[in-house]
Amino acid sequence: MSKYEKEVLDTVALHGTVSVMGLAQQLKVTDQTIRRIVKPLVERGEVRKVHGAIVAVSHPTDPPLSARLVEHRHEKALIARSIAAIVPDGAALVIDAGSTSSFVAQALCRHSDLTVVTNSAHIASVLSMVGGNHVYMAGTQLRSHDGAAFDQSAFEVVSRFTVDTAILTASLVHPELGFLANDQHEVDMAIAMSGIADRRIMAVDQSKWQERKANAPLRLPVLQPGDIVVTDSEPGSEYGTLLADLDLRVG
């Protein structure tokens, strides 16, 4: 049995999809037997079965970032437009690799003569296409789920610049803990970016104003009095203390 399984898996992996009959001929057995071999494989999730063929488990057609980009995309686009309105032509920016930042980059496409430093390959590629911009990609080794770099060279590049404005994002905002990030790399990068900028703009959509601290346990100690927070919906009163000396802009 197992010798057939291997051959089935190999063939499927090689061709992407195979018909049951095709496999039956190749293995010199009946189609019924193929079905019996394939059934446990499907149950174990090693292949997928559709009418007429057996197909390889789909490599993520929708990469994680685009999936996240779809969530709350309307709100993020709104925030991005607000931020774009704050940033003047000719500004020097550093932009982090958050999903909301990708929308900001998109919104900044109508600007010109920007100097942009970012550790997101996607943002770099979008903004470099705009004539007159100077774009610097920080980092070499790209993280696979979002195409962002957090290696040593990313920090070295960021530290070489001084810019007007840092555009940052957070994974979550907690009333007492403040702005939170997913992992230490992101915290370090946010600190590095905020350190080279005269002012910071924090972009957080409505879904981030939540108390659950599930996957974002790390604090982002980056904002200073007078920095701007852009969001799409008024946060609850429990955030009053946190936002006391920040410049909150809604819509």
Place this chain on the structure above:
Amino acid sequence: MSKYEKEVLDTVALHGTVSVMGLAQQLKVTDQTIRRIVKPLVERGEVRKVHGAIVAVSHPTDPPLSARLVEHRHEKALIARSIAAIVPDGAALVIDAGSTSSFVAQALCRHSDLTVVTNSAHIASVLSMVGGNHVYMAGTQLRSHDGAAFDQSAFEVVSRFTVDTAILTASLVHPELGFLANDQHEVDMAIAMSGIADRRIMAVDQSKWQERKANAPLRLPVLQPGDIVVTDSEPGSEYGTLLADLDLRVG
């Protein structure tokens, strides 16, 4: 759910838009069948449907508009598919920043476990989204018209790697002068990339087989005997000598 879905999505993603009839011919089925396959995809929002054609949903990670307005994009997509068929899953690649290379990157999205080194922010961002890939962005300062890096760090990064295959492009191919590039930076990068690869694949669309040497006066001394040249149309006989010991593949 059908066995053709994957191929439909592939084709749509690669070409931006396709006609129902075109897909029908490619998949060797009736237009009715294509409509039936496409209908659930439209309902799930994976593609968009207009009268006469089926259109890819615009995604932030999609090739920017500029990449779609490229001349000869149909031919380049064809070449890209051929190259993608040559490259196996798990390969280590270095990819240059030519416009055809962007199409190759798009076509490689269905591969997995690739190791990719490139000096194009766009290619880096596209391929880094694919789960299992390891992508390295070479360079920091991005050239504004194509988002490619040719600074010193770009060469340093490239020289750190050894890969199976280099995917290169040329601006023009001349019967006697051979493969030509636009400027010295591109020549230097092509040499660096070809030096770290076991074999080279040169992608040139039909429009490059011309004698005019207007804007591409610099020779690309990068190909070695046995290297692959992929194009979409048989070049004239005057290229016989140039292609003598190369592996020419048409279509």
Place this chain on the structure above:
DNA sequence: TACAAAATGTTGATATTTGGAGAAAATTCA
């Protein structure tokens, strides 16, 4: 060898998919 267990093959009923013809809707062009 005999026996039981597992794997494979065969048959027939059921379900799904496909292609064709014609009607309906959308698009183009004079």
Place this chain on the structure above:
DNA sequence: TGAATTTTCTCCAAATATCAACATTTTGTA
């Protein structure tokens, strides 16, 4: 606008795939 053209939709018959039940063969063991 109205006719000609193209694209899309609907229904149905034919082709194909799937599943379940039973027969047959192979394998493992005493």
